[in-house]
Amino acid sequence: MKLYIKTTLFALFMVLNINIFAQSDSIASFEIAGNCGMCKQRIEKASKISGVLASTWVLQTHDITVRYDSKKVKLLQIQQAIANVGHDTPLVRADDDVYKNLHECCLYERIGSSDTTQKHKNDDHDSKHAEHSKENNEDHHDHEHIITGVVVNEDNKADLTPISNVNVKWLEGPAARTTTNENGVFKLKHEKGNKNLIFSFAGMQADTIEIKNLHEVLVVHAQNNVLSEVVVSRSRKSSYINALSANRVEILTAKELFKAACCDLSESFETTVSVDVVSNDAVTGSKQIQLLGLSGIYTQLTVENLPGPRGFATPLGLNSIAGTWIESINISKGIGSVVNGYENMAGQINVELKKPHNSEKLYFNAYANNMGRTDVNLNVAQKINEKWSVGLLLHDNFMYNKNMNFSHNGFRDIPVGNLFSGINRWHYENGKGTIAQFGIKYLNDNRTGGQIEFDKSKDKGKTDIYGLGFDNERIEGFAKIGYVFPQNRLRSIGLQLSASNYTQDSYFGIRNYNSEQTNGYANLIFQDVIGTVEHKYKVGGSVTYDKYNESIESNDFAHTETVSGLFAEYTYSPSEKFDVVLGLRQDYNSLYGWFTTPRLVARYNPFTGNTIRFSTGRGQRTANIFAENMSILASSRAIDYSLLKNQGNAYGLNPEVSWNTGITIDQNFLLFERESGVSVELFHNNFQNQVILDWENPRNVSIYNLDGKSYSNSVQAEFRFMPAPHFEARMAYRYLDVQTDYKEGRLQKPLTAKHRGFINLAYNLHSGWSFDYTFNTVGSKRLPSTATNPPQYQLNNYSDAYITMNAQVSKSFGKDKNFTIYLGGENLSNKFQKDPILAFDQPFGEHFDTNLLWGPLTGRMFYSGIRYHIK
Incomplete structure (x- = not known):
């Protein structure tokens, strides 16, 4: 605990140092309106007056970050210099004549101007539609609109010049066409059904570009005589922190997932330090997420935002979601x-899958590695008409190398066989406020x-050769129905529904384990504002039903659990700098009675570039001790069933209950005249009750x-920075102190590293080349x-x-750029545990144990694959 306090104080000291540095150099960040790369050059050039050390304006966010010497120049002078070239700043409005003389592409909408006001009056419906589209990341091409854009040429010095004609x-559709004017600007009427524009120019390679949002100004860049790159406002990095969320939410986009093979969800966190994914044991191939040093x-x-693999499906659930299905992953610690329930105790990971109405018509991925694994993925999406879209996501995984055994102990490192999963989903939107999604998921x-020589047809149930196996099946139906009130788009109501059935037939040597879980879930949410957007609220109710049946070593366990409750959440946002969210749930558990879940989250921006977040609250869950710790069965450890109830x-x-409190600090600044940042996170989780699995006696496992x-x-x-253009670097260090009172006394949690270091380097070129490298160091x-x-x-x-x-x-x-070849390697240091199975030479003896896995199970691995898509 002393080391934890010292580390905490050191981290806070570092942040304070950065803040002092920022104050000494007077780093400031504020919004400047602009549309394109020409605006960027003009704004940055104008801002670099005497006393300004560095200046960067980001097109995607419209924010400029300036580092200057406050003894030589004042912030008002910098903003005045930017306004002098035609761009409004928070403190100074540009002269109207200067604004009107800007390049045609650069004529942004000015707040408070009569033209802008009249435009919004005439196009009120269209602007609301655009706002709704941005919030939901949707692609609408079902109405008329004027597409506006500019075509520019970028030379080797990154200078931009407009291209006319x-x-x-x-x-x-119709043969409507136009040409760019002397300023490189074009305007073209959009009609229903169109979403692809063709750009062509003498001496340059033509290109077809998909229009993602009708309401953004397009900036088409020509490089090396190729018309190809489109820049639109509000684009994001491959991973980023949601700046406006009260919770600190790290978002991993599909682009981030492409940095690794990412065959399934368990392999989707290789390029982030926030989440650990570890193998449960040395023989089953099951993995778990670890967040804040706690089990998944x-x-x-x-x-x-619907329940993912849970309960009995937890151990093997990460393998069931294919990486190519994923649109983004939202990671929220603490x-x-x-609104999402009461079970969140260490954090939430929400996976957003590709939607049929805004994803590729066809996406194909094939992967193979030198360990005998092959993955094939196929996504298909089709827009049936203006209201309906349908999609099909398929994933097939084959593992056929029966002899893979790095430690030479005679056991297969990974089970062989086949996993197939698929999703058929539908999307409906009538344009009048009703949106519905529904579908069905299937997993087999x-x-x-077990041992390499094991043959299921001959050796199952015998003590000659050790083997294990799984036969799992899961089927799920889901639906999400929402309605946005046309007269008040801030008011909406939504219903989330899901139902699933999961069965597992498995064996571990002569131990059998069979289970079945039936789950139902419903969540009704109503949200609105009180007067203004400063006061928002959500209210609703939910019910979760789980019926569990399991048989383990001739012992039968069964229970049915129903949890129903009401919730209310209030958000107070007096300004863009401050949010506070107060939440309260009251639930009734059919097994344990009433319980209350209070939660509080706050966000504060004390000064430009700095964000402080605080969260605290209670979580509760019911342990499924055998399914969640199935690896116990892959050992000779005895289980004392006499202490457990069958019904x-x-x-x-008792249910598991904990309180989690956390504080995070994010500081952005300029380094090498490029956007950089540092983050510090501190979290404390304290259990009021926990179901303890005690491994300290090697002959048995105690549960109490x-x-x-x-x-x-x-x-x-x-620490995040860009040492060079197109080159991103992230470095991180994490310290964990996880301790529990066992019968033997207070001990550090086993198989959990106190220290972890992380480096990720990514370099991307416009030519289509991408290079990624990740380094991890894990303590004892x-x-x-x-x-x-x-x-x-x-x-x-x-x-x-x-x-x-x-x-x-x-x-x-x-x-x-729709065809990609990728090559990679994992565990290039070839470090793996030499003795992953204790007493492997006596698998039916009293000392056999596969649960003492502390390091990588397999050594150096190489893979290759292809991706192909049709937009």
Whole structure:
């Protein structure tokens, strides 16, 4: 705990130093209106008056960050210099005559001007439609509009010059066409059904560009005599922090996921330090998420804010969601919204899948590695008419290398077999406020592992050769129905529904485990404002139904749990600098009775570039001790069933309850005259009750309620910068202090590293080349005690520290860059655990254990793949 306090103080000291530096150099950031790269050059050039050390204006956010010497120049003088060239600033409005003389493309909408006011009056419906589209990341091409854009040429010095007489026409539909004027600007009427523009110009390669949003100014860049790059406002990096969210939400886009092979959700976090994904054991291939040093069961995993794999489906659930299905992943540490339920204890990970109305018509991915794994993915989407769209997402995974065994212990490192999953989903929108999504998901996972010689047809149930296997099936139906009131678009009502059935037939040597879970979920949400947008609220109710049946070693366990409750959430936003969210749930659990879930989240921007967030609240969940810790069965450890109940509440154990409190600080600044930032996170999770799995006796595993204290402290610092154009670098360090009172006394959580270091480097070129490199260093981990074992089956008290390195290079081809080849390697340092299975030579003996896995199970791996899409 002392080290934790010291680390916390050091982290805060570093942030204060940065703030002092910022104040000494007077870093300021404010919004400047502009439309294109020419605006960027003009604004940055004008701002660099005497005393200004660096200046960067970001087209995507319209924010300029200026570092200047406050003894030589004042902020008002800088803003006056920018206004002098025609761009309004928060403190100074540009002269009307100067504004009117700007390049035609650069004539932005001025707040308060009569032209702008009249435009909004005449086009009120269209502007609301655009706002709704931006908020929902939707692509609307079902109404008429005037497309506005500019075509410019970018030379080797990054100077931009307009290109006149460029031909612009629609790919389909009417033969409407136009050309750019002397300023490179074009205006073209849009009609229903059109979404692809063709740009052509003598001496340059033509290109077809999809229009994502009808309400943005398009900036078409010509480079190397190719018309290809489109820049629109509000574009994002591959990963970023949602600046306006009260919770600190890290968003990983599909572009970020492309930095690694990302075959399924369990492999989607390789380029972020926020989430750890670790193998549960050395034989089953199951993985779990770890957030804030806590097991994945304490992180709420949702798919489009509907329940993700949970309960019995938790251990193998990460493998069921294909990486190519994912549109983005939202990672929120600490406590979350009461609207999403009460189970969030360490954080929430929400996965957004590709939608049929705004994704590629066809997307194909094929992957193979030198360990015998092959993945094939196919996404298909079709817009049926103006209201209906349908999509199909398919994923097939094959693992056929029966002899893969890095440690040479005679056991397959990964089970062989096949996993197939698919989603059929529909989208409906009538243009009058009603939006609906519904579909069905299916999973079939059949795998066999154990000793290399194991043959299921001959050896299952015998003690000659050790084997294990799974036969899992999950089917789910889901629906989301929403209505936005036409007269008040800030008022809406939504209903979320899902129902699923999961079955698992599995065996571990001579141990059998069979389970079935039936789940139903409904969540009704109403949201509105009180007077103005300063006061927002959400109210609603939810019900969750789970019926569990499981059989383990001739012991039958069954319970049915229904949780129903009401919630209310109020958001106070007096300004863009401050938000506070107060949430409260009151639920009734059919097993444990009434319980209350209070939560609070706040965001504050004390000065430009700095954001402080605070969160605190309560979480509660019911443990499914066998399904969530299935790896127990892959050992000879005895389980004392006499302490557990077969019927009634969940195994006779109390629900798990914890309080989580966290503070995060983000500071943005300029480094090398480019946007950079540093973040510090501090989280404390304190359990009031926890279901303890005690591994400290190597002969058995004990399961009991917490008697004493259990807590986790997490400190993380991250530094982001761009050492060169197109080159992004992220560095991070994390410290964990996770301790629990066991029967033997207070101990550090086993198999959890206190220290982790992380570096990610990404370099992308306009030519289609991308290079990515990730470095991880993981500190030593405490191992459960094996002191009472014979000497040959005893392990050290702590594991080794180790380093892993991953790298990938990819190249996109074609005028649409729609065909990509990628090559990569994982664990390039070839560091893997030499002894992952204890007593592997006696798999049916009393010391056999596959659960003491502290490092990588497999060594150096290489892979290759292709991606192809049709927009």
